[in-house]
Amino acid sequence: MVDTRVNLKGLSLRNPVLTASGTFGYGEEFADFVDFSKIGGIIVKGTTIHHREGNPYPRMAETPSGMLNAVGLQNKGAAYFAEKIYPRIADMDTNVLVNVSGSTIEDYVACAEIIQSLDKIPAIELNVSCPNVKQGGMAFGVTTDGISKVVEAVRKVYHKHLMVKLSPNVTSIADIAKAAEASGADSVSLINTLMGMAIDAEKRRPKLSTVTGGLSGACVKPVALRMVWQVSKAVQIPIIGLGGISSATDAIEFLLAGASAIEIGTANFIDPAISQKVAAGIEAYCERHGIASVRELTGALITD
Amino acid sequence: MDLRLIDKQLWSRSVLLKLRAQEEECLPEIFPGQFVQVRVDGSPTTYLRRPISVYYVDQAKQELWLLVQMVGDGTRTLSETAIGALINVMLPLGRPFSMPENPAAKLMLIGGGVGIAPLLYLGKVLKDNGFQPQFLLGARKASDLTQLDLYEEFGEVYVTTEDGSLGEKGFVTQHSVLANQPDMIYCCGPKPMMMAVARYAKEHDVFCELSLENTMACGLGACLCCVEDTKEGHQCVCQEGPVFNLNQLKW
Structure with a gap:
């Protein structure tokens, strides 16, 4: 019997598998495919203080082994979430986390306060890394000063588990992670999407209405893995690894590189049941290797 | 599965x-x-x-x-x-086409290119339920219209081709059969063609449902990539559609 539980600074998960924000809706969309009691948790769509319509269509372009998106945080706002959506998903048999985003520090703080009032949401993932919004978003996540300011401000009002989602579009992600840790983050999740672009040569036009967008999917995995490795050398707080995870093997690689838990993103679009399969696959791996607890895998990469 | x-x-x-x-x-x-x-x-x-x-x-x-x-x-x-x-x-x-309420309604199923595909099954189900669908199918040339005989099993078929190689020459909206106004239009095809059909439906005040095909990722309403800018804001074509009533759209 493998012990699959992980504890991320007070946030306990039955296993290390979470679903990534923006790829799993509010969970309900996947109810026909996933037994929520078999995964560690879900992170719902990026939520902002005010309603956002997001960017114009087209918002998506497929790329080799991946996709670009430019959704732009379309959501109905924190109050709508608290009033209409939360009651429907609060009793889901798994941890429900909310991804919180904003354009200003005040917006982040106000949104975090609303989510904090919801008893059954044990943690937020602070999104300082969305590449698809004009103001705020990634702007906070690309400098140590910016990330410190927003994390400190939210930390003052938010007293549950505070996870901070990091952008890969930086020179040194280890420095950004250290700044998040010093400002009070309980954990860091990485990576958000990589800034990219796609062009329709025949039409001589960009494929996305916003010209640039965020790249995700299997193609980003090596970059994500490298960044998890670098951050694991830089911080003491738990790391949640994501970026192109499509199988249990992928997930285990992230654990070995230093992650305590992982998120599954774009792969949910190709196989809506993948999160549950990855959780089962991690357990099978541990059994096969005689590993008693999945926690032993974190940072267990052999490099000599 | x-x-x-x-x-x-x-x-x-x-x-x-x-x-x-x-x-x-x-x-x-x-x-x-x-x-x-x-x-x-x-x-x-x-x-x-x-x-x-x-x-x-x-x-x-x-x-x-x-x-x-x-x-x-x-x-x-x-x-x-x-x-x-x-x-x-x-x-x-996704959401399907709606069924008519009036059994005597004059139904025109208008398709263009590969957009004719969903109209075959729609025609079958309409006929099975006692309605009398008619098809108006358009393409660039005759060879782009496959298996018209299947459509003929469920209703009368009218055709336009841009090169005149089959049926009337021109676009579906130019076909003479439309001089006799239908009560309901079901439509699927390339966007310019659907917009032309939508203009006809608006001008003649005809009930019109259209099936959109915006680029999708998840198909479940989770990723919000395939949105159409409707009168009620951005809606996922995969979940709120692909079939929309013309009244919902900003066309």
Whole structure:
């Protein structure tokens, strides 16, 4: 019997598998495919203080082994979430986390306060890394000063588990992670999407209405893995690894590189049941290797 | 679910895939206008599933037919699937066409290019329910219109081609049959053609439902990539559609 539980600074998960924000809706969309009691948790769509319509269509372009998106945080706002959506998903048999985003520090703080009032949401993932919004978003996540300011401000009002989602579009992600840790983050999740672009040569036009967008999917995995490795050398707080995870093997690689838990993103679009399969696959791996607890895998990469 | 490819028919720009549920499984109930998300195996440049409209369903035979237009590597790879192989599909997805209330309603099913596909199954279900559908199908040239005989089983078929090689020359909206105004229009095809049909429907105040095909990723309403800017804001074509009433759209 493998012990699959992980504890991320007070946030306990039955296993290390979470679903990534923006790829799993509010969970309900996947109810026909996933037994929520078999995964560690879900992170719902990026939520902002005010309603956002997001960017114009087209918002998506497929790329080799991946996709670009430019959704732009379309959501109905924190109050709508608290009033209409939360009651429907609060009793889901798994941890429900909310991804919180904003354009200003005040917006982040106000949104975090609303989510904090919801008893059954044990943690937020602070999104300082969305590449698809004009103001705020990634702007906070690309400098140590910016990330410190927003994390400190939210930390003052938010007293549950505070996870901070990091952008890969930086020179040194280890420095950004250290700044998040010093400002009070309980954990860091990485990576958000990589800034990219796609062009329709025949039409001589960009494929996305916003010209640039965020790249995700299997193609980003090596970059994500490298960044998890670098951050694991830089911080003491738990790391949640994501970026192109499509199988249990992928997930285990992230654990070995230093992650305590992982998120599954774009792969949910190709196989809506993948999160549950990855959780089962991690357990099978541990059994096969005689590993008693999945926690032993974190940072267990052999490099000599 | 995994469906077995039992037969296929190839044309220059499209392929008909006939799929059957495996013995121990049953196709769910599928309504006209709904679509499936097909996983494409063995194409390195194809990452996402391909949304394909339902061409025809035969519940007695447990068959699902897909008419796939070959536009890129994904659909081409799909067309090369060997007979007997399994194809993974998510189904049924999206909101279907609505059924008329008036049994005497004059129904015109207008399709263009590969957009004629969902109209076949719609025509069958309408006829099964005692309605009398008519089809108005358009294409660039005669060879782009496949299997018109199947449509003829369910109702009268009118055709336009841009080069005049079959039916009346021109666009569907120019066909003489439209001089006699229908009560309801169901439409699927390329966007410029659907917008022309929408203009006709508006001018003549005709009920009109249209099936959109915005680029999709998840097909479940989770990723918010395929949105249409409707009168009620951005709505997912995969979940709130693909069928929309013209009144919902800003067209």
